[in-house]
Amino acid sequence: MAKPNVIKKEDLITAAKECLVEKGIEKFTLRAVADVAMVTQGTIYYHFRTKEQLLLEVVKDICDGSWKELSQINEDVISQAIISAKSRCSHDSFFHKLFLTLVVTGFNNDKIREQLGNILMQENEALSKSILKLWTKSPIEGVSIETWGVFLNAIVDGLALQALVSKNCSIENTFEELEQLIIGLDRLTNLGDGK
Amino acid sequence: MAKPNVIKKEDLITAAKECLVEKGIEKFTLRAVADVAMVTQGTIYYHFRTKEQLLLEVVKDICDGSWKELSQINEDVISQAIISAKSRCSHDSFFHKLFLTLVVTGFNNDKIREQLGNILMQENEALSKSILKLWTKSPIEGVSIETWGVFLNAIVDGLALQALVSKNCSIENTFEELEQLIIGLDRLTNLGDGK
Amino acid sequence: MAKPNVIKKEDLITAAKECLVEKGIEKFTLRAVADVAMVTQGTIYYHFRTKEQLLLEVVKDICDGSWKELSQINEDVISQAIISAKSRCSHDSFFHKLFLTLVVTGFNNDKIREQLGNILMQENEALSKSILKLWTKSPIEGVSIETWGVFLNAIVDGLALQALVSKNCSIENTFEELEQLIIGLDRLTNLGDGK
Amino acid sequence: MAKPNVIKKEDLITAAKECLVEKGIEKFTLRAVADVAMVTQGTIYYHFRTKEQLLLEVVKDICDGSWKELSQINEDVISQAIISAKSRCSHDSFFHKLFLTLVVTGFNNDKIREQLGNILMQENEALSKSILKLWTKSPIEGVSIETWGVFLNAIVDGLALQALVSKNCSIENTFEELEQLIIGLDRLTNLGDGK
DNA sequence: CATGAATGAGGCTTCATTCAT
DNA sequence: AATGAATGAAGCCTCATTCAT
Numbered sequence: 087m088a089k090p091n092v093i094k095k096e097d098l099i100t101a102a103k104e105c106l107v108e109k110g111i112e113k114f115t116l117r118a119v120a121d122v123a124m125v126t127q128g129t130i131y132y133h134f135r136t137k138e139q140l141l142l143e144v145v146k147d148i149c150d151g152s153w154k155e156l157s158q159i160n161e162d163v164i165s166q167a168i169i170s171a172k173s174r175c176s177h178d179s180f181f182h183k184l185f186l187t188l189v190v191t192g193f194n195n196d197k198i199r200e201q202l203g204n205i206l207m208q209e210n211e212a213l214s215k216s217i218l219k220l221w222t223k224s225p226i227e228g229v230s231i232e233t234w235g236v237f238l239n240a241i242v243d244g245l246a247l248q249a250l251v252s253k254n255c256s257i258e259n260t261f262e263e264l265e266q267l268i269i270g271l272d273r274l275t276n277l278g279d280g281k
Numbered sequence: 282m283a284k285p286n287v288i289k290k291e292d293l294i295t296a297a298k299e300c301l302v303e304k305g306i307e308k309f310t311l312r313a314v315a316d317v318a319m320v321t322q323g324t325i326y327y328h329f330r331t332k333e334q335l336l337l338e339v340v341k342d343i344c345d346g347s348w349k350e351l352s353q354i355n356e357d358v359i360s361q362a363i364i365s366a367k368s369r370c371s372h373d374s375f376f377h378k379l380f381l382t383l384v385v386t387g388f389n390n391d392k393i394r395e396q397l398g399n400i401l402m403q404e405n406e407a408l409s410k411s412i413l414k415l416w417t418k419s420p421i422e423g424v425s426i427e428t429w430g431v432f433l434n435a436i437v438d439g440l441a442l443q444a445l446v447s448k449n450c451s452i453e454n455t456f457e458e459l460e461q462l463i464i465g466l467d468r469l470t471n472l473g474d475g476k
Numbered sequence: 477m478a479k480p481n482v483i484k485k486e487d488l489i490t491a492a493k494e495c496l497v498e499k500g501i502e503k504f505t506l507r508a509v510a511d512v513a514m515v516t517q518g519t520i521y522y523h524f525r526t527k528e529q530l531l532l533e534v535v536k537d538i539c540d541g542s543w544k545e546l547s548q549i550n551e552d553v554i555s556q557a558i559i560s561a562k563s564r565c566s567h568d569s570f571f572h573k574l575f576l577t578l579v580v581t582g583f584n585n586d587k588i589r590e591q592l593g594n595i596l597m598q599e600n601e602a603l604s605k606s607i608l609k610l611w612t613k614s615p616i617e618g619v620s621i622e623t624w625g626v627f628l629n630a631i632v633d634g635l636a637l638q639a640l641v642s643k644n645c646s647i648e649n650t651f652e653e654l655e656q657l658i659i660g661l662d663r664l665t666n667l668g669d670g671k
Numbered sequence: 672m673a674k675p676n677v678i679k680k681e682d683l684i685t686a687a688k689e690c691l692v693e694k695g696i697e698k699f700t701l702r703a704v705a706d707v708a709m710v711t712q713g714t715i716y717y718h719f720r721t722k723e724q725l726l727l728e729v730v731k732d733i734c735d736g737s738w739k740e741l742s743q744i745n746e747d748v749i750s751q752a753i754i755s756a757k758s759r760c761s762h763d764s765f766f767h768k769l770f771l772t773l774v775v776t777g778f779n780n781d782k783i784r785e786q787l788g789n790i791l792m793q794e795n796e797a798l799s800k801s802i803l804k805l806w807t808k809s810p811i812e813g814v815s816i817e818t819w820g821v822f823l824n825a826i827v828d829g830l831a832l833q834a835l836v837s838k839n840c841s842i843e844n845t846f847e848e849l850e851q852l853i854i855g856l857d858r859l860t861n862l863g864d865g866k
Numbered sequence: 867c868a869t870g871a872a873t874g875a876g877g878c879t880t881c882a883t884t885c886a887t
Numbered sequence: 888a889a890t891g892a893a894t895g896a897a898g899c900c901t902c903a904t905t906c907a908t
Contacts (some may be wrong), residue, residue: 111305112389115898117898126873127899128872128873131900136422140378187388189385190444197411203446227462239439239443240439240440244438248435248438251384252398268426270423322883322890323892326883332882500776501697515893526879565738573778580774584694596833596836600833630828634829637791637832638824643788656812657811662809664811669694701902701904713871713905722904
């Protein structure tokens with residue numbers, strides 16, 4: 087009956103992610119995860135002592151992934167931001183659905199919230215740092231370059247949220263204009279330099 | 282205080298909201314709602330056919346409220362946006378927690394998503410319309426005024442999300458700079474006009 | 477589906493007792509109780525918030541019963557003790573099985589132990605008090621009359637234990653001799669008086 | 672300390688005893704035993720075919736131990752009984768807790784009950800035999816010397832039970848009086864002889 | 867010998883829902 | 888109009904047991 091050494095923790099985490107996106111936190115049941123991973127519930131308990139633990143490891147996994155991604159962003163903020171935004175909204179709504187689901191779950195789970203809070207902060211910082219390399223001064227007086235990172239991050243998340251909620255997305259269009267916005271801001275910066 | 286036993290339904294919806302924020306969708310149980318409303322579970326079933334129905338009426342209630350609020354926004358987009366943003370983030374995180382919770386619930390419930398999609402769209406439109414009254418042209422080339430509404434809305438939601446997740450928020454500061462951003466954009470518009 | 481107002485708490489407690497005796501603490505399962513009471517497990521949870529609560533109420537019920545019994549013992553200690561002993565051992569091993577089961581359960585449950593400790597103490601005291609009325613002095617020097625109560629109680633419990641463990645009980649016989657023992661002690665007392 | 676990995680089976684039985692006393696039969700789990708013995712559950716199955724088997728061997732071990740102890744009782748019944756009683760009640764409640772736990776478990780397991788029944792009987796007999804050597808006639812008419820063994824055994828068990836249940840034991844005191852009781856009975860015997 | 871991974875049955879508990887009152 | 892008793896399905900979790908290594 088026992089088939090040792092077949093399933094890895096990673097597989098279970100992947101299955102858990104799938105369930106979270108597919109069914110939402112409300113119906114995120116260990117039976118569902120077990121079914122997707124084609125294992126028994128007992129197996130899940132062998133690897134994670136509790137449901138919450140599994141959830142936490144899902145969060146950790148996402149954070150680690152996000153961290154890896156961030157550490158590779160170096161220069162081209164614009165394209166990077168747009169790509170990231172698009173990827174999260176359209177062809178890969180998976181990630182953003184998962185992310186928002188966990189954020190909301192975090193409202194009532196400090197451990198989760200803390201971890202997610204960290205990546206958001208890191209994202210902000212990474213964006214700010216990258217922008218600093220591009221812009222010598224802020225395109226708009228009164229808005230520090232650091233804060234531009236926060237705004238950019240916020241706008242990407244906000245658009246993602248809209249995309250997830252509104253099916254009929256003229257979102258494609260919006261993203262093009264987001265690109266234009268950044269180009270425009272860039273230009274403003276140089277303009278200021280030129281003076 | 283007077284006339285108890287009369288507006289029951291609204292009371293239940295209020296209680297439901299409280300529970301949603303307090304416990305999250307995961308532990309949003311009819312017993313909890315009943316306890317908060319100081320009623321029995323049976324009473325809930327007298328007023329709502331089912332748990333989902335209660336949830337839908339909560340969503341509807343929020344949408345109606347949002348709609349009323351929107352119809353009062355007329356002119357001063359800037360202050361309005363800032364106030365709204367601030368209120369949702371700091372002293373009244375209640376609303377935004379509730380909103381995001383429902384958004385995530387909507388990921389797996391089309392009826393809910395549709396309604397929430399509508400308010401987001403209305404918010405976008407209302408903001409765009411108001412901006413149109415202020416700006417004769419867009420401060421940044423390539424970004425339509427309509428889209429500015431979308432961006433503004435997105436940034437407000439995105440910042441709210443950050444505020445909810447990061448406890449130690451230097452958010453106060455960020456909002457001031459958001460105000461500066463809008464002022465700056467405003468100036469850019471007039472600048473273009475003047476030329 | 478719902479059949480209100482049919483089962484009373486008492487019935488559930490009775491069913492629980494039966495299960496405890498029939499299956500032992502090891503297999504004292506709520507499903508079993510539900511089956512015996514011909515109810516669903518949910519019903520048990522409506523009346524007792526938890527399994528332990530049910531167990532505690534069983535203990536309380538026994539203690540109350542024991543207390544009532546004790547408060548009726550007045551004079552004839554001898555016959556009373558013998559009757560009690562016999563009843564607990566032979567035709568009503570039910571009680572003693574239940575009692576010992578709960579005692580052992582109490583080893584790892586302070587609330588239970590405390591309650592059972594109380595009845596034991598009360599039994600001791602009741603016996604001592606009754607003996608005091610019969611004997612003006614102790615039949616054996618160095619053994620206080622109070623302690624005779626403790627010894628009597630201990631011997632009754634000890635015999636019961638033996639009766640429960642040894643099937644082929646020549647217990648009947650033993651009880652008759654217990655009666656003789658008490659008569660003999662009684663005689664010793666008077667003997668001392670006569671001097 | 673030397674030669675680990677050798678007497679495994681005994682170690683497991685010892686660990687099992689510890690678990691039984693520590694957690695009670697209810698939570699007597701193989702995982703717990705494995706943890707205490709610092710082995711894996713699999714290892715237990717290497718040595719015992721089943722959980723019940725382990726339990727039975729625990730019982731057997733106790734019975735053997737008890738048997739050894741009994742075969743050493745020769746003469747001094749009084750001191751022996753008191754010592755045994757005290758040891759079981761106070762500084763070594765371990766044994767009595769274990770014993771009673773197994774007794775209760777035996778209520779629903781004939782193999783266990785039979786074995787425990789045997790030791791009880793052997794104890795009775797051993798005590799009776801020893802008493803016979805001391806007393807030429809019974810101190811109380813109508814109570815056979817054989818039965819005195821049974822009573823002594825019962826009283827020791829009964830007191831142990833009280834000691835285990837009542838925390839705040841004036842038990843120390845009681846044991847001294849038990850000693851006095853036996854001395855007194857002894858005197859009665861000789862008294863009868865002298866006449 | 868011993869282990870660790872896996873199983874599946876069953877335990878406790880929660881919860882939406884129903885129904886008689 | 889409202890309640891409280893009851894249900895049954897399902898959730899989380901534990902545990903004895905098996906098996907490949």
